[in-house]
Amino acid sequence: MSDPTEFNTGGPPGSNVPGWKPPPDLVGTVLADRYKVISVLGDGGMGRVYLGEHVTLRKKVAIKVLKQEFCHDRTNVERFLQEARAASMIRHENIVDIMDFGQVPGGSVFFVMELLEGADLSDLIKKIGRLPWMRTRNILLQVVRALRAAHESGIIHRDMKPANVYLIDRSGVNDYVKVLDFGIAKVDDQSTGLTRTGAVFGTAGYMAPEQACGDPVDSRTDVYAVGCMMFEMLTGRTPFPGTNFMRVLTQHMNEPPPRPREVCPEADVSDEVETIILTALAKKQEDRFRDMAALEKAIAQANGEVATVPPQNRPRTTNKGTVVLEDGPNPFAGMTPGQPPPGFTGGDHGGDGATMMLDGFHPTSGTGSHPKMTPTAPVTGSHPQMVPVTGEHPQMVRPEDEEAEDRRRKMI
Known part of the structure; x- marks a missing residue:
C-alpha cells in the first residue's frame, strides 16, 4: 500500500x-x-x-x-x-x-x-420507520464493537450516524455491519495537525455537547452518538429533530433528552433499554458509559421486554435538508450551559442532519458572528421558535425516577 x-x-x-x-x-x-x-x-x-x-x-x-x-x-x-x-x-x-x-x-x-452491496442504516430507518429491539440490538452490537476497536487504536470517529453504517448480506447473514467514513476522525497523532482547539466537526443530530462546544472529545463522544442512533432506530426520529442547526445543537448542550417511550409509545423499548439510551445521552461525559465495552455489555444483556403501560405520545418532527458549514469561528466556543448562541435570532439554517465543519482557526467570509453556510439541499417545512434555556446544566435522569437512576449507576 x-x-x-x-x-x-x-x-x-x-x-x-x-x-x-x-x-x-x-x-x-x-x-x-x-x-x-x-x-x-x-x-x-x-x-x-x-x-x-x-x-x-x-x-x-x-x-x-x-x-x-x-x-x-x-x-x-x-x-x-x-x-x-x-x-x-x-x-x-x-x-x-x-x-x-x-x-x-x-x-x-x-x-x-x-465494494459493498447493500444499503445504509439511514435508508432503512426512512423505509420502515423504526426497528424492533432485537434487530436494533444486533446492528448496534456490531457498531459498538467496531468503535471499540477504533478507540483501542486511538481513533475517535466523531461522526457516527445511521448514514455511516452500511448493512450488507454476508455468508447468509443479514444486517452485517460495515462502519464507514473516518474522514473527520480524531486520530491520536498530533503530527497530523488536523485537530485544533475550538474546531467543530460532526453532524448536528448526533453531536455530543462537548463536541458542539469545540471542547476535547474522547471515546464517550462516540458513546453519545450511538445513543442518538439507538434512539432513532427504535423511535424513528432523533432525540432533538429539527431544521435549525443552532436550535438542535443548543438542545444537545442544554436540554434533557425526551424519553423514547414518550416520543413513540409503540416503540419496542423496555425500561432497561430506555435506561441504556438515556445513560448514553448524558450531558456530561463522566455520566455516560465509561467506554464502548461498557455500552456493549449493557446492550448485549438487555432483555428487550416492552413496558405494559407506555407513557403518552409526543409530536414527531421530520428531518429535512442538509447544510454544510464551512470555515468560520465556532459560535459555541466558550459558552456556558443555558447561554444561547451569540447573535442567534431563531432563523432557519439546517437541521439535525446538518454536517458541521466549523473551524475556529479561519476567519469567516460572511458577516456577523455566524460561519458561512453553503446549502446542499433545499430546506423546507416550518420551524419551532428558539426558546433560550436558562439555569443550571440539566440532570440526565429526572429526580423522581430513582429506580432508573439506580439502574444507570450500575451500568456505568
Missing part, C-alpha cells in the same frame, strides 16, 4: 492559472496502472466514489477520489487521506476495508475500498 504522506499535496499543475479547468471524468481510465474506472457510484461533499476493477485480479472495488477543486488545499488532502489511514489502522471486520492509496494524474488522490 502506498504511503499517503509521499503524495504531492500542492495544487494540480496550472490550477492557479485563469481559465484552468479540471480534467474530464475518470470513467474509462486506469488509475495507478492497476485500477480500471468503470462507472460513478455516488457523489459526496468532497469525494466521488467509482466502481472499479483491478486489471490483473479482475476484482471489483470501490474507488473514492478527492474532487479536483479541493486538491490545492493540503488540509483537505490530508483529511481525505486520513479516512483511509484511520480505517486501515483498525482492521476490524465491521469497518470498511481499505486496500490501497494512489494519486490521480493532475494532482488528485484516491483510495480503494472493498
Whole structure:
C-alpha cells in the first residue's frame, strides 16, 4: 500500500492559472496502472466514489477520489487521506476495508475500498420507520464493537450516524455491519495537525455537547452518538429533530433528552433499554458509559421486554435538508450551559442532519458572528421558535425516577 504522506499535496499543475479547468471524468481510465474506472457510484461533499476493477485480479472495488477543486488545499488532502489511514489502522471486520492509496494524474488522490452491496442504516430507518429491539440490538452490537476497536487504536470517529453504517448480506447473514467514513476522525497523532482547539466537526443530530462546544472529545463522544442512533432506530426520529442547526445543537448542550417511550409509545423499548439510551445521552461525559465495552455489555444483556403501560405520545418532527458549514469561528466556543448562541435570532439554517465543519482557526467570509453556510439541499417545512434555556446544566435522569437512576449507576 502506498504511503499517503509521499503524495504531492500542492495544487494540480496550472490550477492557479485563469481559465484552468479540471480534467474530464475518470470513467474509462486506469488509475495507478492497476485500477480500471468503470462507472460513478455516488457523489459526496468532497469525494466521488467509482466502481472499479483491478486489471490483473479482475476484482471489483470501490474507488473514492478527492474532487479536483479541493486538491490545492493540503488540509483537505490530508483529511481525505486520513479516512483511509484511520480505517486501515483498525482492521476490524465491521469497518470498511481499505486496500490501497494512489494519486490521480493532475494532482488528485484516491483510495480503494472493498465494494459493498447493500444499503445504509439511514435508508432503512426512512423505509420502515423504526426497528424492533432485537434487530436494533444486533446492528448496534456490531457498531459498538467496531468503535471499540477504533478507540483501542486511538481513533475517535466523531461522526457516527445511521448514514455511516452500511448493512450488507454476508455468508447468509443479514444486517452485517460495515462502519464507514473516518474522514473527520480524531486520530491520536498530533503530527497530523488536523485537530485544533475550538474546531467543530460532526453532524448536528448526533453531536455530543462537548463536541458542539469545540471542547476535547474522547471515546464517550462516540458513546453519545450511538445513543442518538439507538434512539432513532427504535423511535424513528432523533432525540432533538429539527431544521435549525443552532436550535438542535443548543438542545444537545442544554436540554434533557425526551424519553423514547414518550416520543413513540409503540416503540419496542423496555425500561432497561430506555435506561441504556438515556445513560448514553448524558450531558456530561463522566455520566455516560465509561467506554464502548461498557455500552456493549449493557446492550448485549438487555432483555428487550416492552413496558405494559407506555407513557403518552409526543409530536414527531421530520428531518429535512442538509447544510454544510464551512470555515468560520465556532459560535459555541466558550459558552456556558443555558447561554444561547451569540447573535442567534431563531432563523432557519439546517437541521439535525446538518454536517458541521466549523473551524475556529479561519476567519469567516460572511458577516456577523455566524460561519458561512453553503446549502446542499433545499430546506423546507416550518420551524419551532428558539426558546433560550436558562439555569443550571440539566440532570440526565429526572429526580423522581430513582429506580432508573439506580439502574444507570450500575451500568456505568
